[in-house]
Amino acid sequence: MRESGHILPLPAHVAGIGLRSPHMEAVRGRRSPASFLEVHAENHMGDGRAFRALADIRRDNAVSLHGVGLSLGGAEPPDAAHLERLVALSDRIEPVLVSEHLSWCRDGDIYMNDLLPVTYTREAMSCIARNIDIAQSALKRPLLLENPSHYLAFAEPVARETDFIAELCRRTGCGVLLDVNNVAVSAANLGFDPVAWIDALPAGLAGEIHLAGHEAEDGVLIDTHGAPIPAEVWALYAHAVRRFGPLPTLIERDRNLPALDDLLAEAARADAIAGEVCHVRAA
Amino acid sequence: MSALRELQRDMASAIREAAATEHLTLRPLTTLPAPHRLVLHARNYRASLQGVLASAFPAVRRLVGEGFFAFTTARFASLHPPRNPVLALYGADFPGWLAAAPQLHDFSFVADTARLEWTIHALSDALPAPPCNLNELAGAADAYVTFAAGAVLFEAPAPVADLIEPDADPAQLDMTAPCYLLLAPTEQGVTRITLTADSFATLTALSNGQTLSQALADHAPADFIALLRRLAQRGVFSAITPVSGLTS
Numbered sequence: 001m002r003e004s005g006h007i008l009p010l011p012a013h014v015a016g017i018g019l020r021s022p023h024m025e026a027v028r029g030r031r032s033p034a035s036f037l038e039v040h041a042e043n044h045m046g047d048g049r050a051f052r053a054l055a056d057i058r059r060d061n062a063v064s065l066h067g068v069g070l071s072l073g074g075a076e077p078p079d080a081a082h083l084e085r086l087v088a089l090s091d092r093i094e095p096v097l098v099s100e101h102l103s104w105c106r107d108g109d110i111y112m113n114d115l116l117p118v119t120y121t122r123e124a125m126s127c128i129a130r131n132i133d134i135a136q137s138a139l140k141r142p143l144l145l146e147n148p149s150h151y152l153a154f155a156e157p158v159a160r161e162t163d164f165i166a167e168l169c170r171r172t173g174c175g176v177l178l179d180v181n182n183v184a185v186s187a188a189n190l191g192f193d194p195v196a197w198i199d200a201l202p203a204g205l206a207g208e209i210h211l212a213g214h215e216a217e218d219g220v221l222i223d224t225h226g227a228p229i230p231a232e233v234w235a236l237y238a239h240a241v242r243r244f245g246p247l248p249t250l251i252e253r254d255r256n257l258p259a260l261d262d263l264l265a266e267a268a269r270a271d272a273i274a275g276e277v278c279h280v281r282a283a
Numbered sequence: 284m285s286a287l288r289e290l291q292r293d294m295a296s297a298i299r300e301a302a303a304t305e306h307l308t309l310r311p312l313t314t315l316p317a318p319h320r321l322v323l324h325a326r327n328y329r330a331s332l333q334g335v336l337a338s339a340f341p342a343v344r345r346l347v348g349e350g351f352f353a354f355t356t357a358r359f360a361s362l363h364p365p366r367n368p369v370l371a372l373y374g375a376d377f378p379g380w381l382a383a384a385p386q387l388h389d390f391s392f393v394a395d396t397a398r399l400e401w402t403i404h405a406l407s408d409a410l411p412a413p414p415c416n417l418n419e420l421a422g423a424a425d426a427y428v429t430f431a432a433g434a435v436l437f438e439a440p441a442p443v444a445d446l447i448e449p450d451a452d453p454a455q456l457d458m459t460a461p462c463y464l465l466l467a468p469t470e471q472g473v474t475r476i477t478l479t480a481d482s483f484a485t486l487t488a489l490s491n492g493q494t495l496s497q498a499l500a501d502h503a504p505a506d507f508i509a510l511l512r513r514l515a516q517r518g519v520f521s522a523i524t525p526v527s528g529l530t531s
Contacts (some may be wrong), residue, residue: 042369048408049468069368075288082368107295111365113331114324116294123287152320155308220323 015249015267015274016064018225019057021050023260028056034267036062036096038250042069044093045085054093064097064208064250065090069111072131072145073118074104087138097208097248099144099177100135102128102165115148120158125167132172144207145169146177149214149223150186162200175207178244180237181229181252185214185221198240206244211237211270212252226255229266238273246274298325299364332360332373339374339404342447343381343397355384371408375401392441392458399443402435402466403475409433409468412518417511423525425496428489428511431521436487437464444475467519474517482510494526 014035019027027037037057044054057063067086070078090098103115118124136143147165159167165176178201187194211234213227229251241247251266284292298321309320333356337344344352359380365373378401381387382394412431420426439462445451463483465476478486481504488498499507514520 043371045369046408048410050408052410071368075285075291079368085369104291105368107292109366110295110299111368112295112298112328113365113368113370114298114328116291116298116324119287119290121287123285127285127287151323153310155310217323218319220320222323222327 015251015270016062017260017263017267018066018250018252018254020254020257022257023263024053024057026260027061028053029060031060033264034061036064036248036250038064038066038097038252041065041067041086041089041098045089051089051092058093062096063093064099064248065093065095066146067098067100068115069105070100070131070135071104071106071111072100072135073102073116073124073128074106074131075123075127076106076108078131078134079106083135083138086135090139090141097144098139098141099146099208101146101148102168103148117148117150117152117154119154119156120161120164121156125159125164125171129168129171132168132174136172136174142173142175144175144177146179146210147182148186149179149182149221150190151220151222153190160200162197162202166202166205169205176201176205177208177210178206178240178247179210179212180240181210181212181214181233182223184230184233184236185223188221194236195239198236198243203244206240206247209237209240209247209249210252211249211266224255225252228258228262229269234269234273237270238277241274241277246278249274294321297321298328300361329357329360331370332365333357335370335373336360336377340377340397340400341449342400342451343393345449345451346393346396346446346453347387351386355381355386371404374404377401392439392443392446392453395439395441395462396443396446399437399439399447399462399464402437403447403473406433406435406466406468406473411468411470412521414518415515415520415523417515417523420495420523420525425494425526427492427494427522427524427526428520429522429524430490431467431518433468434519435466436483436490437466438462438483444477465514465519467517469517476514476517476519478510479504481505482507 016036016038017034019037019039039054044050069082072078101115102118104118105112105114105116132143145168147161169175183194183197187197211229212225213229214221215224215227249270251263251270253263333353336356359377363376363380378394378397381397387393412433441458442456442460442462444462444464445456446453463478463480465478465486467474481502485498485502485504485507488501489495515523
């Protein structure tokens with residue numbers, strides 16, 4: 001798939017929330033105040049209770065699918081059976097966005113249950129572009145690719161991450177899911193300037209923004225999705241909106257899940273920041 | 284093998300097995316030595332799998348204690364890595380792992396408890412079957428009973444249905460009392476129906492393809508037809524086929 005077109009009909013100035021199982025019944029059968037609800041695709045595959053719950057929620061809400069298991073950053077092509085499951089879910093839910101990660105998790109028939117970092121080499125570019133092509137062709141739609149959190153750096157000379165991502169987008173027509181928290185975490189862990197990272201990402205590629213919290217451990221920031229969004233991530237978000245304009249923005253929380261209203265409050269704050277930044281831009 | 288595949292295989296085994304890396308050279312960073320950074324991934328990998336197992340096997344965790352649960356799940360995760368990116372499927376082999384654990388040789392009820400917890404976990408995403416009409420039995424000489432896809436017959440030599448309760452104390456239970464259950468998905472979750480030994484044997488015979496009269500000839504539990512009627516109402520069976528219907 002080569003054609004571009006990851007900009008989808010979402011109200012860009014309104015934020016959504018990541019929907020996890022403890023909150024599903026609360027939004028089932030009604031329209032959520034969040035502009036869209038994002039779920040982990042792997043939690044709703046098949047034809048069971050979890051799929052039915054999501055299908056019910058989809059009747060009243062825009063839903064986006066966020067995959068974690070395709071291993072697009074792997075040397076091996078995506079697992080055909082798993083891709084088939086994702087395609088089946090996407091066809092039935094008709095999500096507003098489908099995203100995956102610029103990382104790998106598969107080693108032969110073993111799944112590592114982690115988002116492992118990619119070396120930004122020519123060989124990796126070729127493999128990942130092939131993998132994205134396979135996934136997009138099966139899904140019959142462009143993907144958004146999320147920049148990962150980094151905890152280590154490879155010693156070999158590699159391309160700049162933003163250049164690598166931009167080239168992947170050029171080759172495959174995919175877009176970027178800009179995870180602002182991951183930029184902040186990686187910048188702290190690897191020692192680069194997060195603002196410069198965002199400035200180096202070409203405008204027009206990002207189709208969604210993720211916001212989340214992180215925690216410190218042994219002098220390293222860990223992308224736990226287990227804490228409220230910290231001030232530096234909100235500041236970086238404002239910078240991203242200033243640079244890219246308002247984009248569908250998602251509040252992600254996986255651990256220490258707060259009340260639904262707390263997530264909606266963070267979504268409202270993202271709206272307020274985007275509104276303020278855009279007002280200033282317009283002025 | 285490509286350089287990228289080799290590097291990823293090396294990195295994956297380093298994370299899974301804390302093995303030395305041959306192809307992976309990391310850039311030194313100021314806050315934490317490079318090898319320790321790989322340990323972060325190893326720790327996350329192990330902890331997330333242990334979390335999945337803790338979520339699927341809360342009673343086992345309570346029965347064996349935090350220390351042994353952490354030890355045995357770490358070993359299990361190392362030797363039985365996930366083969367599917369859908370993590371809800373991870374842990375199917377764990378009851379068998381516990382059954383073979385030498386430390387639990389005299390505590391076989393732990394593996395049986397794990398088996399019941401996994402059965403309930405596996406059924407938790409299944410959809411309930413519609414009720415089945417038993418009226419077709421009227422006037423029939425005999426019948427075959429087909430179980431719905433989600434219905435599971437479960438037996439154990441210990442009272443594991445009691446042991447999975449949050450406040451269960453093995454010291455307060457008759458640990459020689461066997462457990463006979465029929466489990467099936469319902470709209471609310473998974474139902475557990477306690478059976479007598481005879482009812483369990485009769486239902487097992489039916490599930491193995493015997494006709495109703497054949498199954499009852501061997502076991503003849505009291506009020507079995509009434510039980511059959513209740514189970515049919517709860518969606519345990521997908522079909523009840525009169526024998527005459529099969530031959531017509």
